[in-house]
Amino acid sequence: MIYINMSLIYVSYNINKCHPQDNSLLYKLIYFCSSNNLHKLSAALTEFINKKSKSMKSLQKLFFTAGMMITAGCLILSSCTKDGPQGPEGAQGPKGQDGTNGKDANSSCLVCHTTTNFDTKLAEYKFSKHFKGTTSSRNTKFCTRCHTHEGFQWVLGSGLFTPANDMPAANRINCSTCHAHSGFNFVDTIADILSTTSPVYLNYNKNLTATDFGQINNLCVTCHQIRGATALVYSDTTLTPDVLNKSFDQLPYFPFANASDNDTVQYRVGRSFSVHDGNQSNLFAGINAYEYKGKTYTRTWKHSEFSCTDCHMNTYNPADSTGGHTLKVNEAACTACHGSDKISPIRALIDAKRVELAELLTARKVFKKTVNATTGAVSYSAQPTHDFNGKLYGTATSSELYATNVTNNTVSPTTGLVVYGIMLKYAKDSDFANRIGRVWKYGEMGAAYNYAYINSELSLGVHNPTYALQVLQNSIDWVTAN
Ligand code: HEC
Ligand code: HEC
Numbered sequence: 001m002i003y004i005n006m007s008l009i010y011v012s013y014n015i016n017k018c019h020p021q022d023n024s025l026l027y028k029l030i031y032f033c034s035s036n037n038l039h040k041l042s043a044a045l046t047e048f049i050n051k052k053s054k055s056m057k058s059l060q061k062l063f064f065t066a067g068m069m070i071t072a073g074c075l076i077l078s079s080c081t082k083d084g085p086q087g088p089e090g091a092q093g094p095k096g097q098d099g100t101n102g103k104d105a106n107s108s109c110l111v112c113h114t115t116t117n118f119d120t121k122l123a124e125y126k127f128s129k130h131f132k133g134t135t136s137s138r139n140t141k142f143c144t145r146c147h148t149h150e151g152f153q154w155v156l157g158s159g160l161f162t163p164a165n166d167m168p169a170a171n172r173i174n175c176s177t178c179h180a181h182s183g184f185n186f187v188d189t190i191a192d193i194l195s196t197t198s199p200v201y202l203n204y205n206k207n208l209t210a211t212d213f214g215q216i217n218n219l220c221v222t223c224h225q226i227r228g229a230t231a232l233v234y235s236d237t238t239l240t241p242d243v244l245n246k247s248f249d250q251l252p253y254f255p256f257a258n259a260s261d262n263d264t265v266q267y268r269v270g271r272s273f274s275v276h277d278g279n280q281s282n283l284f285a286g287i288n289a290y291e292y293k294g295k296t297y298t299r300t301w302k303h304s305e306f307s308c309t310d311c312h313m314n315t316y317n318p319a320d321s322t323g324g325h326t327l328k329v330n331e332a333a334c335t336a337c338h339g340s341d342k343i344s345p346i347r348a349l350i351d352a353k354r355v356e357l358a359e360l361l362t363a364r365k366v367f368k369k370t371v372n373a374t375t376g377a378v379s380y381s382a383q384p385t386h387d388f389n390g391k392l393y394g395t396a397t398s399s400e401l402y403a404t405n406v407t408n409n410t411v412s413p414t415t416g417l418v419v420y421g422i423m424l425k426y427a428k429d430s431d432f433a434n435r436i437g438r439v440w441k442y443g444e445m446g447a448a449y450n451y452a453y454i455n456s457e458l459s460l461g462v463h464n465p466t467y468a469l470q471v472l473q474n475s476i477d478w479v480t481a482n
């Protein structure tokens with residue numbers, strides 16, 4: 001039935017091309033299609049068919065008797081063209097070949113398009129953070145591309161990294177953020193129902209080269225990747241020519257071309273060199289951490305061939321509402337294959353290394369450690385070496401004023417990259433006791449970045465145990481030795 005209905009949409013689309021004055025119902029249909037309300041969609045379809053039935057009668061007959069949509073489409077299309085004067089009758093042509101049988105709706109559309117299937121998917125999706133999370137309020141132009149449905153659509157449509165404007169009315173991620181039929185020919189493999197499968201322009205690569213993570217992964221990775229952060233300023237006089245106060249308005253901050261682990265670098269107040277919470281794809285692929293010279297890094301591991309969905313959309317488990325469209329890993333299915341829990345030991349190991357590195361950086365005053373008075377939760381943050389004017393912080397009490405920045409960012413209309421504007425605001429340095437009193441070494445900054453790379457990634461190494469361990473251990477070794 002759905003197949004027939006869809007044929008009618010197709011046919012009526014052609015009719016509307018000839019008779020464009022009768023469009024309101026068609027728009028309604030398209031609206032319900034795109035607003036992903038399947039119940040309303042079928043109601044609109046019925047209404048549409050009833051209203052159209054007069055003009056459609058002969059066509060319907062054609063369908064039911066010939067049963068072939070393509071022929072019908074051709075007929076209608078040709079009826080659209082302007083008639084010339086009739087020519088003389090030609091001789092009868094040979095009989096045409098029988099057409100191939102049409103696809104049975106039961107074996108194509110109805111594999112997915114049943115109310116039960118839709119309701120199941122909806123119920124599962126409601127367990128996911130895409131539905132439950134609160135970050136669709138992150139709808140400024142710098143955040144909306146990953147945090148809202150409309151932002152994501154804008155980015156897919158434009159190919160730019162950052163939308164032109166804030167999107168205050170944007171909505172959370174929903175079915176049609178991830179789903180759209182990619183054409184009007186309904187080929188209907190999984191890849192044909194995803195809103196994007198294109199290789200991803202990683203922000204880390206300054207949006208210049210596309211990286212292919214595999215069909216389904218490209219959908220997830222468009223959002224689950226390192227985010228561009230505010231700028232960083234490098235000075236390095238050991239390079240030829242000297243690099244003085246060179247600023248970057250997007251990642252990558254690492255690796256800085258030709259930099260050595262012992263080069264010096266300013267880290268100014270208000271600037272961030274961090275990665276944001278979404279760098280799962282970068283760790284999974286074993287790329288984009290700060291890598292020390294002469295050290296070994298292994299990028300692939302046992303499950304590199306898996307896709308995000310092999311783990312995050314594995315078999316739905318009603319016992320703990322994991323798997324399927326919940327996007328939470330059904331860990332029972334992992335253990336069934338592994339024979340024992342392989343996830344917890346990895347997470348414990350990586351977490352211990354993460355804390356070890358943070359403590360080493362705190363001892364050097366590169367990090368500041370904060371213990372929450374009520375919860376006891378421990379956190380570490382990076383200490384800037386310079387104020388915004390490039391003046392080195394001392395380690396003694398100072399009455400001098402220093403600058404913190406309030407960003408006033410804009411977006412380049414040509415590249416879609418963020419251009420960082422700066423406003424100054426003055427305050428007193430009350431944190432002198434924690435100041436490092438010197439510039440950072442590049443290797444220290446790499447270690448701090450690596451801490452953030454693992455800490456923000458949230459899987460605690462599960463996405464690539466080998467690379468995660470090397471990233472942390474090589475940082476620990478360098479910080480200890482230098
Ligand atoms: C592999 C699963 C699958 C198959 C097979 C499938 N669809 Fe869909 N279709 C979807 C999903 C998922 C959506 C998006 C649902 C939503 O956004 O609510 C969708 C949406 C639609 C929409 C709404 C418009 C759009 O592009 O988002 C129409 C119309 C539609 N499908 C028609 C069909 C027809 C006709 C067939 C058979 C010829 C078919 N579909 C086969 C999964 C499928
Ligand atoms: C439009 C951008 C976007 C796309 C596409 C996307 N995600 Fe997300 N994902 C997010 C954001 C944003 C969050 C955090 C939501 C919040 O906290 O409000 C998130 C959260 C998650 C979480 C955390 C779930 C939890 O319960 O803690 C998982 C897992 C996840 N996504 C997996 C995936 C997978 C797998 C795909 C691909 C099939 C995917 N995401 C596609 C943006 C996206």
Ligand code: HEC
Nearest residue numbers: 133135138142143145146223224225226227276277278458
């Ligand atoms: C490149 C995509 C991307 C961009 C751009 C982005 N985010 Fe995110 N963000 C994510 C993803 C993916 C997550 C989900 C991590 C998770 O919770 O599993 C996330 C998580 C978050 C969280 C934590 C959610 C939680 O539940 O803990 C906050 C807060 C947040 N983002 C704020 C922002 C803000 C503010 C901006 C703009 C300045 C921004 N994000 C820009 C991808 C992005």
Ligand code: HEC
Nearest residue numbers: 111112117118121122125130173174175178190216309313
């Ligand atoms: C985060 C992205 C994302 C969101 C949101 C999402 N899906 Fe999916 N969906 C996928 C991916 C990826 C697949 C392919 C899964 C696989 O690897 O087999 C899929 C598969 C499907 C299928 C075909 C497979 C099947 O078992 O029938 C249907 C139907 C479907 N989704 C419907 C929905 C509906 C309805 C919603 C909203 C309630 C929704 N999806 C929300 C990513 C998403």
Ligand code: HEC
Nearest residue numbers: 220224280281284303306307308311328329343458459462
């Ligand atoms: C080998 C299986 C596996 C693969 C492949 C995988 N993940 Fe994960 N992922 C996990 C496990 C296990 C966790 C940690 C347990 C958890 O938090 O659900 C996790 C955690 C996450 C989280 C944090 C969830 C949270 O609760 O905060 C996000 C987001 C995420 N994965 C996204 C992705 C994306 C995007 C991909 C593809 C690039 C991916 N994962 C590939 C197994 C996997």
Ligand code: HEC
Nearest residue numbers: 302303310311314329331333334337338342343346462465
């Ligand atoms: C088809 C079987 C199979 C499934 C399903 C499977 N794995 Fe694995 N996994 C393996 C094998 C084999 C190894 C390598 C054996 C080893 O390291 O001892 C492995 C290793 C791992 C490791 C590395 C362990 C270590 O000590 O280095 C992690 C992490 C992991 N799997 C996570 C997952 C997660 C998460 C899931 C579920 C979403 C999963 N796996 C599902 C077969 C599987």
